[in-house]
Amino acid sequence: MGSSKATEKADSKAGANAGEKPTTMTGARILWECLEREGVKTVFGYPGGAILPAYDALRHSSIRHILVRHEQGATHMADGYARATGEVGVAVATSGPGATNMVTGIATAMMDSSPIVCITGQVGSKLLGSDAFQETDITGVTLPITKHNYLVTRADEIAHAVREAMYVAKSGRPGPVLIDITKDAQQSTCELDWEGAAPKMRGYRPDLSPAKEEYEKALELIRHAKRPLILAGHGILVSGAEHEVKAFAERACIPVALTLLGLGTLPASHFLNLGMMGMHGEAWVNKTIQEADLLLAFGMRFDDRVTGNLKTYAPNAKKIHIDIDPAEINKNVKVDVALVGDLRKILLELLPRVEPGNHSDWIEYIRGLKGDTAVRDIQNLPDNGHLYAAHVINDLWHETRDRDAIIVTDVGQHQMWEAQYYKHERSRSLITSGGLGTMGFALPAAIGAKVARPDADVWVVVGDGGFQMTMAELATIVQENLKVNIAIINNGYLGMVRQWQEFFYDRNYEATPLLNPDFVKLGQAYGIRSVLVQKRGDVVPAVRAAHAHEGPVLIDFKVEQEDTVYPMVAAGAALNEMIRRPNPLIETAEDE
Amino acid sequence: MLHTIVVYVENKPGVLSRVVSLFRRRAFNIDSLTVGRTEKPEVSRMTIVTDADEDQARRIVANVYKLVNVLLVDDVTHHPALLRDLALVKVAASRETRSQVLELATVFKARVLDIASDSITVEMTGGEEKVDRLLELLHPFGLLEVVRTGIVAMRRGAKSPSVTTKAKAAGTVDDGTVSYSV
Ligand SMILES: Cc1cc2nc3c(=O)[nH]c(=O)nc-3n(C[C@H](O)[C@H](O)[C@H](O)COP(=O)(O)OP(=O)(O)OC[C@H]3O[C@@H](n4cnc5c(N)ncnc54)[C@H](O)[C@@H]3O)c2cc1C
Ligand SMILES: Cc1ncc(C[n+]2csc(CCOP(=O)(O)OP(=O)(O)O)c2C)c(N)n1
Numbered sequence: 001m002g003s004s005k006a007t008e009k010a011d012s013k014a015g016a017n018a019g020e021k022p023t024t025m026t027g028a029r030i031l032w033e034c035l036e037r038e039g040v041k042t043v044f045g046y047p048g049g050a051i052l053p054a055y056d057a058l059r060h061s062s063i064r065h066i067l068v069r070h071e072q073g074a075t076h077m078a079d080g081y082a083r084a085t086g087e088v089g090v091a092v093a094t095s096g097p098g099a100t101n102m103v104t105g106i107a108t109a110m111m112d113s114s115p116i117v118c119i120t121g122q123v124g125s126k127l128l129g130s131d132a133f134q135e136t137d138i139t140g141v142t143l144p145i146t147k148h149n150y151l152v153t154r155a156d157e158i159a160h161a162v163r164e165a166m167y168v169a170k171s172g173r174p175g176p177v178l179i180d181i182t183k184d185a186q187q188s189t190c191e192l193d194w195e196g197a198a199p200k201m202r203g204y205r206p207d208l209s210p211a212k213e214e215y216e217k218a219l220e221l222i223r224h225a226k227r228p229l230i231l232a233g234h235g236i237l238v239s240g241a242e243h244e245v246k247a248f249a250e251r252a253c254i255p256v257a258l259t260l261l262g263l264g265t266l267p268a269s270h271f272l273n274l275g276m277m278g279m280h281g282e283a284w285v286n287k288t289i290q291e292a293d294l295l296l297a298f299g300m301r302f303d304d305r306v307t308g309n310l311k312t313y314a315p316n317a318k319k320i321h322i323d324i325d326p327a328e329i330n331k332n333v334k335v336d337v338a339l340v341g342d343l344r345k346i347l348l349e350l351l352p353r354v355e356p357g358n359h360s361d362w363i364e365y366i367r368g369l370k371g372d373t374a375v376r377d378i379q380n381l382p383d384n385g386h387l388y389a390a391h392v393i394n395d396l397w398h399e400t401r402d403r404d405a406i407i408v409t410d411v412g413q414h415q416m417w418e419a420q421y422y423k424h425e426r427s428r429s430l431i432t433s434g435g436l437g438t439m440g441f442a443l444p445a446a447i448g449a450k451v452a453r454p455d456a457d458v459w460v461v462v463g464d465g466g467f468q469m470t471m472a473e474l475a476t477i478v479q480e481n482l483k484v485n486i487a488i489i490n491n492g493y494l495g496m497v498r499q500w501q502e503f504f505y506d507r508n509y510e511a512t513p514l515l516n517p518d519f520v521k522l523g524q525a526y527g528i529r530s531v532l533v534q535k536r537g538d539v540v541p542a543v544r545a546a547h548a549h550e551g552p553v554l555i556d557f558k559v560e561q562e563d564t565v566y567p568m569v570a571a572g573a574a575l576n577e578m579i580r581r582p583n584p585l586i587e588t589a590e591d592e
Numbered sequence: 593m594l595h596t597i598v599v600y601v602e603n604k605p606g607v608l609s610r611v612v613s614l615f616r617r618r619a620f621n622i623d624s625l626t627v628g629r630t631e632k633p634e635v636s637r638m639t640i641v642t643d644a645d646e647d648q649a650r651r652i653v654a655n656v657y658k659l660v661n662v663l664l665v666d667d668v669t670h671h672p673a674l675l676r677d678l679a680l681v682k683v684a685a686s687r688e689t690r691s692q693v694l695e696l697a698t699v700f701k702a703r704v705l706d707i708a709s710d711s712i713t714v715e716m717t718g719g720e721e722k723v724d725r726l727l728e729l730l731h732p733f734g735l736l737e738v739v740r741t742g743i744v745a746m747r748r749g750a751k752s753p754s755v756t757t758k759a760k761a762a763g764t765v766d767d768g769t770v771s772y773s774v
């Protein structure tokens with residue numbers, strides 16, 4: 001293999017400058033040593049036979065190991081860690097079932113471009129291909145859901161694989177990387193050549209930049225636009241371009257709509273921030289997109305939850321797409337100008353050359369589009385004894401807005417209400433599974449976020465369905481003594497699916513009603529302070545009490561069972577064809 | 593239309609499956625795929641023929657580039673290029689038809705590899721259409737067995753893009769800029 005050759009060559013070089021003393025150690029120790037030197041402080045993992053040599057060597061390392069309850073949890077924790085900080089999160093598992101349990105978390109990270117490195121043990125190299133006990137071809141299994149993966153069969157390949165994996169995971173468009181290490185590679189010894197193992201790659205082009213003339217074309221379109229709109233995506237956060245986006249929008253006076261994963265990259269309170277676009281985005285935002293004459297897509301990939309029917313999408317608009325991944329260009333939406341490269345670098349080029357704009361007519365017009373749709377009617381309802389998820393989110397926002405809070409949501413109706421009713425002011429203050437929509441993500445991802453940002457207030461906002469997919473990680477919270485607060489939005493349904501059944505399947509609620517355990521007792525069984533909240537007036541006191549309590553807190557919010565997320569663009573419909581909330585008073589009356 | 597894409601990859605285990613897996617996952621079609629060694633021992637070379645419009649072809653190139661082991665991707669469709677397919681063809685040939693088959697082989701410059709009492713095996717190398725044409729003409733005699741390698745391609749002249757096999761240190765900014773004007 002090429003990599004071993006590279007190591008040999010580099011070996012002699014390192015010997016020549018004799019900068020670092022080469023030390024002989026087992027592959028297992030090399031693994032931790034390299035992770036440590038790469039800056040990894042914490043890993044999330046679960047042991048087993050094929051990874052035991054690595055676990056045995058952990059005692060020589062300063063790395064903190066967090067014992068999870070399911071390997072899917074480990075991957076989501078690594079993912080949450082990565083999304084909270086931008087640093088690579090690391091998960092560890094054994095071969096076979098340990099490795100396959102990681103698949104969902106890896107696919108989740110892949111879809112949302114989250115940098116994680118997964119390390120799996122593998123059967124001995126001589127047993128590869130023999131259907132040995134707990135042998136799974138995990139590099140084969142994860143081929144389409146990793147950015148890259150490695151099968152390492154020799155101790156002297158470990159350092160190189162680890163360093164390259166960390167680099168590949170984080171550079172360019174980030175993503176998950178898996179390293180599968182055979183048991184004998186962990187056990188045998190060799191010299192660690194740190195310098196020689198530095199990533200030197202012959203292919204791989206993570207850092208492209210646009211040709212000069214593309215900038216000119218973009219500036220020309222911006223100059224002539226009368227109704228321009230910025231579409232702010234997750235790439236802003238990945239690129240660290242929050243400041244540049246704000247400066248650009250202000251200078252050119254262009255309003256900004258955000259994707260779900262872009263929320264927080266421009267403060268919700270900013271006068272140019274219109275709110276979220278897409279399937280459950282604000283009605284006026286989607287109308288604005290349909291009427292715009294120029295769209296500037298900043299690090300967003302025109303997901304189908306964002307565009308609705310592509311044939312009718314933004315029919316009047318020229319489009320400029322800035323994205324680090326050339327494969328995203330013209331994938332879903334055909335664009336007029338593409339600037340391929342890192343968003344921040346590109347905006348720094350554009351900023352001094354973009355003319356100060358004045359689009360006050362357009363902005364005024366958009367304000368008009370808001371009309372009554374901007375009214376959060378549900379919040380204005382008199383307290384009729386019903387508790388709505390929107391109330392809970394709104395109160396949670398009020399109580400955490402002045403704190404350094406990270407909200408980690410699961411997938412479903414509660415996720416959309418969070419996006420609509422929680423006003424995110426800061427980047428990375430929302431962590432959510434967007435592209436894969438992985439139920440069970442929230443609790444473990446929140447653990448990762450809390451480990452990464454111990455000073456932040458981490459809140460899990462999770463449905464009663466999704467919570468039960470990974471609730472075993474409650475034990476991890478307790479064992480690791482983590483202050484994570486959990487808000488279960490308990491509607492007794494797989495709510496988002498029930499909503500689709502309501503709209504598109506004749507209200508045939510097949511397999512969506514949930515018989516739930518008593519979540520309060522469940523939390524208590526783990527030694528977690530747990531309370532039930534059923535009245536609107538009790539929300540704020542419960543949140544305050546959670547903040548005051550030192551340990552983790554679980555709140556079971558029993559909310560309106562058959563509430564619906566509005567507005568909604570049905571899958572395949574045009575963005576401006578939205579299903580709107582019927583008169584809320586009438587709707588509530590029907591419920592009784 | 594058919595696009596012919598040449599992909600230079602690191603000669604490492606598993607690289608072929610990465611490329612094929614990508615085509616399958618992205619629902620790109622593969623008309624033919626060949627892979628083999630090159631003048632550089634550390635580089636393998638694939639020729640992939642795929643049915644794609646211009647936009648799709650561009651997306652294919654961009655996606656293939658994302659594979660970490662890929663060194664260079666060259667869509668030669670719109671460049672003067674040599675495209676060659678090789679076929680081994682076993683044709684039924686009785687004493688009466690043998691001379692007609694041999695005549696066809698001669699006209700097509702196909703090499704005769706084997707003559708048995710009731711069959712002839714020829715080797716035909718050429719552009720895909722020429723191979724198709726020969727097969728068409730041999731069809732009435734009875735094609736007993738046919739195998740084709742699929743297309744291999746090379747640009748004409750000395751102007752093939754060169755593959756950098758020099759390792760880049762992490763963080764090195766790529767020298768190339770990209771133009772994705774539409
Ligand atoms: C139930 C449910 C409902 C949903 N409803 C909505 C909805 O109503 N509205 C909505 O917006 N989403 C919605 N989503 C989420 C949606 O599915 C997508 O996940 C989301 O729209 C993707 O946002 P994005 O394109 O900003 O981020 P990503 O999918 O993460 O894409 C980021 C893009 O940025 C690029 N990039 C990365 N780094 C850089 C860099 N350094 N420089 C430049 N570019 C870079 C990447 O190449 C990529 O193209 C929903 C999800 C669920 C589960
Ligand atoms: C792992 C997984 N399985 C199935 C789905 C499909 N799905 C999307 S939302 C949803 C319902 C979620 O219910 P719940 O967690 O109670 O949240 P709610 O919508 O009620 O707020 C389901 C089943 C999914 N997204 N992820």
Ligand SMILES: [Mg+2]
Binds near residue numbers: 463489493494
């Ligand atoms: Mg529910």
